[in-house]
Amino acid sequence: MNSFVYNIPTKVYFGENQLDNLGKELSQFGKRVLLTYGGGSIKKIGLYDKVIAEIQKAGLEVFELSGIEPNPRVDSVREGAKICKEKNIDVLLAVGGGSTIDATKFMAAGAFVEHDVWDFFNEKQAPINKALPIVTILTLSATGSEMDAGGVISNLETKDKYGRVDSHLLPKVSFLDPTNTFTVSPYQTACGTADMLSHIFEVYFNMNQDLYMLDCFMEGLIKTIIKYAPIAMKEPDNYEARANLMWVSSWAINGFINGGKRQAWSCHPMEHELSAIYDITHGLGLAILTPRWMKYCLSENTVSKYVQFATNVFGIDKNQSDMAIAQQGIEKIEEFLFKTLGLKSTFEQVGIKKEDFPHMAKKACKGGVLPGFIPLQQEDIEKIFKMCM
């Protein structure tokens, strides 16, 4: 069992009617706020006006950067970092989903460097020694960026999509109001759900012994997702469902579930290659990959973890062979992703082509081995991609 450091100081205002704390929280960092958001849905739901009102009430000066894309682009990060420098920004306020928050994190880091922000991601791996403070208001339950220290940025020129984690990027304060997710479409709810599930699976499916209490917690998170995602899709303004999904999104990835596990992730790096080239929704790509990856990794060596999963999460009858139990667990997840959530189930359906498999697979494992639940080489990844056709 490995040792670990637990350190998640993000303060979270959870629930309705907490926005009157926004001005106070922003003010502790200074007077000049850069407000970042995406395509303008925050205006439609009235959140933009509320945020501006609170900022003005606190006597702060606000600058804006809108139009941050899904699978956020390095160009947006460049623009944000430039504004931070030119306008002497004190604090960034990201209002949106994971894309807006991810991009904002690297603007906050970019404010302190002279080099191009893409150097945080490419082979240079430029150090992040400092970042402006970040406050977030979440509008989509999925990536967990509101309470973690990482983000993923795409470069359309180079067709690269890379993640980076650094403790300086952890939001100082996040506002999680489930009503801000009431207008999230059933499709986006489903994609966000697949993303959360994958965050948990990347840690849960692991053969290194770790804390049982964390396995129990992860099983609880998965059960919560399975219970509430279909409700949120059918009743978009069901507060209970939205609240559970929202708090799960944060705890699926904030680091608590890791404990002493050091395992690298598998499905996320594979999926990043899909959305780098095809710009598909991250959660959709994960949904297609996940059950195939589970099937591919199943063996006599790994079956015990699947048995734990299938019996504890789905209550599969224990009086069967381990392999039979494991397979039923995988079937249950397939059923959930493709029937209950109604997500597309094959690469064909989303237009991903066979000819891209070799170089996507090569990039996913960086030409060597993708470590994880089981180590995957290029040929393994290609096989998993083929299973997705």
Place this chain on the structure above:
Amino acid sequence: MNSFVYNIPTKVYFGENQLDNLGKELSQFGKRVLLTYGGGSIKKIGLYDKVIAEIQKAGLEVFELSGIEPNPRVDSVREGAKICKEKNIDVLLAVGGGSTIDATKFMAAGAFVEHDVWDFFNEKQAPINKALPIVTILTLSATGSEMDAGGVISNLETKDKYGRVDSHLLPKVSFLDPTNTFTVSPYQTACGTADMLSHIFEVYFNMNQDLYMLDCFMEGLIKTIIKYAPIAMKEPDNYEARANLMWVSSWAINGFINGGKRQAWSCHPMEHELSAIYDITHGLGLAILTPRWMKYCLSENTVSKYVQFATNVFGIDKNQSDMAIAQQGIEKIEEFLFKTLGLKSTFEQVGIKKEDFPHMAKKACKGGVLPGFIPLQQEDIEKIFKMCM
């Protein structure tokens, strides 16, 4: 569903061989350290020498206050606060269990006031506007004081035992090394276990709707306790068992499980009256009270919570009446506390006398109503006490 604020910035070094980070962590707060501990068991296990070595390596100046009692006394707090003032202490380092950490918290607050520290607890409820930073090294898994903002102090003169919670008291850094609990006796392990269980029950048994994900988490914590406490008692140096119990102790009370629940506690205030007068181990008092309190609160109005508990934690067969399921859940907990953990099961066995019931009950509800799972008046509490004979 209530809104809430989540804010637990304590940094935790979990696991073996993390003490080389101690000097660095203490140094961020200053040069002058007050080391607090209890009866000297930390010397027997070699921890004292290691701590002193790290402090010296970091070039810090150390002052000591030892002899902090179980059910810690206000006199120790007075003494500690005095040392903080006289020696211009910058940071307190509590090495021990919940008693040492609790007492240290109020020394840290007492350093900034001129009034008697008991005023934090009595009817004056003196404000806590400031406290010196606290670092802890935990040696007993039980109270969760290492990651929460509260503490309980006894006054032998007035026979009072009161708790107080204030965010200034939250430890900045805690070191949780399961090997530091290897020498905890089976009896103390059992008492600590009963304490942790009660922390969870005080929140779990609640009829207000809250986040399902948190109920799942609590059920996982309870299952973890039930699985590992007996192992830790039989094999005191079982790292896996000690590690699970240790991390559960923190998460049972750090505030995460509360979510939006506002419910006051029931068994803890009742128990504080027992140990205020009889100075029995807190966990033992809780163990005796808990199943009786559960029985007393069971009704048609509350039975659904017991059914959830019994089926999810113990897998009790659902094909029975709700009342039958509920009762089997309570029996399972009785069996665990009194047979598996081997704790004494009656007031008689620990010398608590009937004639003290009325005034203990009156104090527990402060002469009015003890709110909680169900509201308890003096006569209810007396009935629960009678059930404990």
